[in-house]
Amino acid sequence: MDSDQAYVSDVVEQDAPLASITWRELAVVGLGGALGVGLRYFVTQSLPEGLQSHGAVGIFTPLLYINTAGAFLLGLVLPLFSHAGRHHLRLGVTTGVIGGFTSYGALADLTRQQIVEHVSSGRVLLDLSVALLLGILAVTFGHFLGARHIRRLGS
Amino acid sequence: MTALWVMIAGALGAMGRFSLDRVIERAFHRPTVAGIVVVNLVGSFVLGAIIGASVHTGGGSPLPHLSTTTSVALTAGLCGGFTTFSTAMADTLRLFQDGRSGQALFHLFGTFAGAVMCCQLGYAFFA
Numbered sequence: 001m002d003s004d005q006a007y008v009s010d011v012v013e014q015d016a017p018l019a020s021i022t023w024r025e026l027a028v029v030g031l032g033g034a035l036g037v038g039l040r041y042f043v044t045q046s047l048p049e050g051l052q053s054h055g056a057v058g059i060f061t062p063l064l065y066i067n068t069a070g071a072f073l074l075g076l077v078l079p080l081f082s083h084a085g086r087h088h089l090r091l092g093v094t095t096g097v098i099g100g101f102t103s104y105g106a107l108a109d110l111t112r113q114q115i116v117e118h119v120s121s122g123r124v125l126l127d128l129s130v131a132l133l134l135g136i137l138a139v140t141f142g143h144f145l146g147a148r149h150i151r152r153l154g155s
Numbered sequence: 156m157t158a159l160w161v162m163i164a165g166a167l168g169a170m171g172r173f174s175l176d177r178v179i180e181r182a183f184h185r186p187t188v189a190g191i192v193v194v195n196l197v198g199s200f201v202l203g204a205i206i207g208a209s210v211h212t213g214g215g216s217p218l219p220h221l222s223t224t225t226s227v228a229l230t231a232g233l234c235g236g237f238t239t240f241s242t243a244m245a246d247t248l249r250l251f252q253d254g255r256s257g258q259a260l261f262h263l264f265g266t267f268a269g270a271v272m273c274c275q276l277g278y279a280f281f282a
Contacts, residue, residue, distance in 0.1 A: 018184070021177050026170050033169020034162040037236045041161045044231070067240040074241040075248065091173070095242070100169045102240035104195040105202040106231075108270035112203065112278065115271070132263055136251075139244040 028088045032096015040066055040101050063106050064131055070102035071135040075142025079150050107131055157224045161232035168236025172198075188246040191239065192266050198238035199270040203277030205229045210282060238270075 044062045074094060081090040107128075114124045175197075176190035183189060208219070209226040221229070243266065250259035 018177075018181050021174055026173065029173040030166040030170045033172075033236045034166035037165025037168070037232055038158060038162040040235060041158055041165075041231055070241040071244040074245050078245060095173050096169055098241050099172065099239040100165050100236045103231075103235040103238055104240045104243055104270060105198045105234045105238035105274065107240060108195075108199040108238075108267065108274045109202055109206060111267075111271045112274045116275070128267060132267060135240060135244040136247055136263060139241070139248050140251075143245075143248060 024088060025091055028092035029096045032092035033100035036097040036100025036102075039097075040103065061110065063103065063110065064134070067102045067107060067131065068134045068138045070098050072138035072142040073101075074098045075139035075144075076146040077142075079143060079146035082150070157227055160224060160228035164228040164232025165236035168198075168233045168238075172237045172239060188250065188262060191242050191246055192262070192269075195238045195243060195266060195270050196273045198234050200273035200277040202230060202234040202238070203274035203279075204281040205234065205277075207278040207280070207282030 043066060047062050077093060077098070081094070111124060111128050114127065172191075172194050175194055179190035179193055180187055205221070205226065209221040209230075243262075247259050247263045250256075250262055
């Protein structure tokens with residue numbers, strides 16, 4: 001766990017250089033964002049009907065799979081970039097592609113719809129807990145695998 | 156054609172998220188999860204507003220009626236690219252790993268509750 005913590009701290013350091021935003025940073029984030037958002041749009045459009053929303057507003061929509069997969073991927077790649085020093089590639093992949101692929105607002109809107117459509121509060125709480133807990137489990141598992149890979153490379 | 160507009164709007168959303176997050180971190184003078192929290196709250200409000208504006212039937216919304224392409228580009232593209240689930244989860248993990256479990260749980264559930272409220276506020280105001 002100590003080494004995991006070190007990796008996260010390194011990532012934090014690189015995440016926030018606290019410098020002025022450069023045009024190059026904006027460009028790679030924009031390019032990555034276009035790819036990530038485009039991929040999400042493509043996935044939501046092309047999933048078979050059975051995997052789309054099940055009738056009434058529910059949590060088992062393409063968004064759940066997308067957000068869980070994106071959280072896993074981000075957890076996986078953050079340790080891989082922690083020592084690489086590839087600032088722009090890291091920004092493009094993490095902030096751009098993966099950040100654009102997942103959507104927090106859409107999940108909030110899904111829950112809002114459940115509430116205004118008078119879905120039972122127990123069901124709303126269950127659905128949002130599933131979505132959030134799957135997300136935190138996915139990012140934790142991804143981070144565990146990524147950090148383990150880096151440790152193996154180092155030893 | 157819709158896909159292209161979604162991607163362009165997504166690029167703008169991601170750049171907006173990155174910029175706002177960086178500005179907030181510079182204001183805090185240290186790495187903070189506050190940037191992405193603000194991004195997700197603002198993005199949820201705007202998403203609610205756009206959805207409200209696209210469903211309204213001409214009764215008093217301050218926003219004009221939106222075509223389907225515009226609506227999808229603004230919701231799935233702009234707001235989807237602006238808000239982020241993955242970074243929010245990574246931030247929660249970071250708080251857990253720092254031993255701040257209470258803050259982590261508040262970050263996880265509190266931010267989401269706030270985002271749902273912001274979304275409804277936007278919807279109610281612009282529908």
